[in-house]
Amino acid sequence: MEELLRSFFDIDILVFAVIAIVPLLWVLPYALFAVWLERKVAAHMQDRLGPMRVGGWHGWAQTIADILKLIQKEDIVPTLADKKLHFLAPLVVFIGSYAAFAALPFSSAYVGSHVNVGVFYILAVSSLAVVGLLMAGWASNNKWSLFGAMRSVAQIISYEIPTALAILCVVVIAGTLDLQEINRMQTGWFWEWFVFKKFPFVFVAFIIFFVSSLAETNRTPFDIPEAESELVAGYHTEYTGMKFALFFLAEYGNMFLVSAVASSLFLGGWNSPFGDFMSGPIWGVFWFLSKGMFFVFVQIWLRWTLPRLRVDQLMHVSWKVLTPWSFVCLLAIGFWTVLGG
Amino acid sequence: MTPQEIAAKLKARFGEAISDLKEAPPSDPFISIQSLRVKDVAAFLRSDPDLEFDYLMCLSGMDYNNGNLGVVYNLYSMTKRHKLTLRVEVPKADPKVPSVESIWRTADWHEREAYDLVGIVFAGHPDLRRILCPYDWEGHPLQKDYKVPEFYQGMKVPY
Amino acid sequence: MAQIETIESQKTSIGKTVRTEEMIINMGPQHPSTHGVLRLELVVDGEIVVEVIPHIGYLHRCFEKHAESMANYQQVIPYCDRLDYISSMSMDWAYAMAVEKMLGIKIPERVEYIRVVMAELQRIASHLIALGTYGLDVGAFTPFLYCFRDRERILDLFEMTCGARLLYNYIWVGGVSHDLPPGFVEKARDFCRYFRPSLKEINDLLTYNKIFIERTADVGILPADVAINYACSGPMLRASGVNFDLRRDDPYSVYDRLDWEVQIGKGDVGTVGDCWDRYMVRVREMEQSAAIIEQALEQLPSGDVSAAIPKRIRPPVCDVYVRSESPRGEIGFYVVSDGTGSPFRVKARSPAFVNLSVLPEICKGYMIADLVAIVGSVDIVLGEVDR
Numbered sequence: 001m002e003e004l005l006r007s008f009f010d011i012d013i014l015v016f017a018v019i020a021i022v023p024l025l026w027v028l029p030y031a032l033f034a035v036w037l038e039r040k041v042a043a044h045m046q047d048r049l050g051p052m053r054v055g056g057w058h059g060w061a062q063t064i065a066d067i068l069k070l071i072q073k074e075d076i077v078p079t080l081a082d083k084k085l086h087f088l089a090p091l092v093v094f095i096g097s098y099a100a101f102a103a104l105p106f107s108s109a110y111v112g113s114h115v116n117v118g119v120f121y122i123l124a125v126s127s128l129a130v131v132g133l134l135m136a137g138w139a140s141n142n143k144w145s146l147f148g149a150m151r152s153v154a155q156i157i158s159y160e161i162p163t164a165l166a167i168l169c170v171v172v173i174a175g176t177l178d179l180q181e182i183n184r185m186q187t188g189w190f191w192e193w194f195v196f197k198k199f200p201f202v203f204v205a206f207i208i209f210f211v212s213s214l215a216e217t218n219r220t221p222f223d224i225p226e227a228e229s230e231l232v233a234g235y236h237t238e239y240t241g242m243k244f245a246l247f248f249l250a251e252y253g254n255m256f257l258v259s260a261v262a263s264s265l266f267l268g269g270w271n272s273p274f275g276d277f278m279s280g281p282i283w284g285v286f287w288f289l290s291k292g293m294f295f296v297f298v299q300i301w302l303r304w305t306l307p308r309l310r311v312d313q314l315m316h317v318s319w320k321v322l323t324p325w326s327f328v329c330l331l332a333i334g335f336w337t338v339l340g341g
Numbered sequence: 342m343t344p345q346e347i348a349a350k351l352k353a354r355f356g357e358a359i360s361d362l363k364e365a366p367p368s369d370p371f372i373s374i375q376s377l378r379v380k381d382v383a384a385f386l387r388s389d390p391d392l393e394f395d396y397l398m399c400l401s402g403m404d405y406n407n408g409n410l411g412v413v414y415n416l417y418s419m420t421k422r423h424k425l426t427l428r429v430e431v432p433k434a435d436p437k438v439p440s441v442e443s444i445w446r447t448a449d450w451h452e453r454e455a456y457d458l459v460g461i462v463f464a465g466h467p468d469l470r471r472i473l474c475p476y477d478w479e480g481h482p483l484q485k486d487y488k489v490p491e492f493y494q495g496m497k498v499p500y
Numbered sequence: 501m502a503q504i505e506t507i508e509s510q511k512t513s514i515g516k517t518v519r520t521e522e523m524i525i526n527m528g529p530q531h532p533s534t535h536g537v538l539r540l541e542l543v544v545d546g547e548i549v550v551e552v553i554p555h556i557g558y559l560h561r562c563f564e565k566h567a568e569s570m571a572n573y574q575q576v577i578p579y580c581d582r583l584d585y586i587s588s589m590s591m592d593w594a595y596a597m598a599v600e601k602m603l604g605i606k607i608p609e610r611v612e613y614i615r616v617v618m619a620e621l622q623r624i625a626s627h628l629i630a631l632g633t634y635g636l637d638v639g640a641f642t643p644f645l646y647c648f649r650d651r652e653r654i655l656d657l658f659e660m661t662c663g664a665r666l667l668y669n670y671i672w673v674g675g676v677s678h679d680l681p682p683g684f685v686e687k688a689r690d691f692c693r694y695f696r697p698s699l700k701e702i703n704d705l706l707t708y709n710k711i712f713i714e715r716t717a718d719v720g721i722l723p724a725d726v727a728i729n730y731a732c733s734g735p736m737l738r739a740s741g742v743n744f745d746l747r748r749d750d751p752y753s754v755y756d757r758l759d760w761e762v763q764i765g766k767g768d769v770g771t772v773g774d775c776w777d778r779y780m781v782r783v784r785e786m787e788q789s790a791a792i793i794e795q796a797l798e799q800l801p802s803g804d805v806s807a808a809i810p811k812r813i814r815p816p817v818c819d820v821y822v823r824s825e826s827p828r829g830e831i832g833f834y835v836v837s838d839g840t841g842s843p844f845r846v847k848a849r850s851p852a853f854v855n856l857s858v859l860p861e862i863c864k865g866y867m868i869a870d871l872v873a874i875v876g877s878v879d880i881v882l883g884e885v886d887r
Contacts, residue, residue: 368819368820395729398821398832403836447857
């Protein structure tokens, strides 16, 4: 991609600006689409229809209308709230979710920033959102928000461990932290994908990664930080208008991020499942986005099917179920790789 | 046991504190008690092995419109499947009735409601405060001569 | 002579001093899970609830005072509807039975059977709401919609009969307001046939779901003796293992000619008397209600439903307490008449009011999330708690 741009104009800063804008061009329309998709999927699962009117065909413009409404809303800040933190919190959460897009390889020709510690960078930056959540809960001057923030911090920090261990399983096989390189190693038919290697350990690692990523993004069954029936709206109770929209953008961005990482690490990323057929730099974008969207759909599906876990049960699942099993997988894969290659 | 047998047993035990069984169909037959002995009678009704009234169905505060307030207890026995109604009348100027909350825990909220709406003060109740009206409301709404106050905390009370 | 101790000044809402490790938090009148305007003051130690102080009265509409000012005993019926607005038929019926006992009216057979059918349909509708909202409290959003879809069919039946979907004013003193319209019996039978497989769908989705069981089993255990001491009734009492159902043990109307099983909590997945048991008793009761409806429709005689409705209601000076089994428990009306045409005193003993009073007892030591589950399992409707 960089060569292509340099053939048009050779100004460094312009090239890099264009490269940096691309994920944003994806995230914003995607968020609009994902909210609409969630409402439609939820509706059809619940034996009703969902948005039908705005924009004509099945209400596709509903989210655009909602965003326009949210932008016009009065920005209410509670009197005793910590103004600086209250303002910064949604920004920090959004940055934590969006900055990780820089290391996602959308295709063989495009990576926002080709760092050779891509996986590590993504893990590190997405943890920034925790700080934002804590700021939001504290700054709202509301006991229920504080509860939501505390629970959310405990949850995200606990679930980062199985996530990281599951990712390490893949890194052990690939031998590199570079996400673009990991994708290149999975070129070929779909049995070249990492999820089918060293069966069943990487498959179990994939399951563990997917479940922990549900907890990272605060989706049901792990959505106690924003549990509507308990904490009203948890840490974003006191947010209105555009700030609330930013939290939502961050949540949907995060959903896509973990889906994309799952598909890159385990399911071949921008590789076509049919080998050379339908492959190439442009097709790569198609495959990458479809695999990502498929997992987003699965996350939506799970949200509307399962009840929610209680906070101590959630901790139990993380520390006593997922972490030990991911250790087992890591050890097994490590031994297998060293002994067998 | 029939109401007559229950009444006879109570009369034998408590003598002049218990009135005779008043039967006037279609009313439920009831027994009147002096307010001072309510707690003793209640304890006996609960603990006696022939009676075993362990379920207080309903406790209602009453304003009899003749200068007296009262409390009506509807009792039931889950084991023996018999019912009983007790009545207590107290003068409106000094409406004190002993609380039976320690005997049937359900009386807790019922007595709070009777206090709140009718104005009967239950002696020995651990936490007698209003339950349905706001905590700083004045007056007892279900009394027959109750007048709705004009203002409540500066707000005009409609109607 | 026993002494009467006068009580001291009233306690304020928190009488005890609170240590710094504990926090007082308000699950306020407006909250997605408190099933109405109920305020719960919680003293929590981290996530563990140390004490619960319920505050009610936000929906107090002075039912009893209104009843006293009505010109006519029949005019109180719409007010009874609005007590427990989710099971209006049961409220109307209990009050109508009380006044009928005072007057000594003999109700025609057809009316009795119609009342049974309506009450059991109402029981299913009310339990569907209880289960749907309970799933919502625990985080499962979809069963709510399925329950409401099934409830729509029941509301269609009601609308066919009396024109109203929620507040019916159907069961009057002495009879019912309208006879069953043509086609009602077939439609009701269709509904019973449709309902049983639909119940299986809800069971698959929620009842035996592992996460749901983890949230509700062994939570909010109500021992049987505590339940009787607090005069709990209905599914709450039966889930604690007490085999008591007013329709069978203190029978009224034609229930002695109908055959069904009383459902008790057995501690299938947890302890007897936990939230899952209360939930399961309601699920099973719905099935039994469908059976009762089918039997009643089969035994339905013909007749005139308004034959026994008195033109003027002027009971003698008397007082009665009559109770019946509403979906939430024992609804009782203590009606006092002074010989005139309007009631002297009507006291509504509502099941939710009494069932809610046990909340401080069974919530100690659980977490806030469990509290939501427990309040949901008590199945309160603030309309009848506050009257």
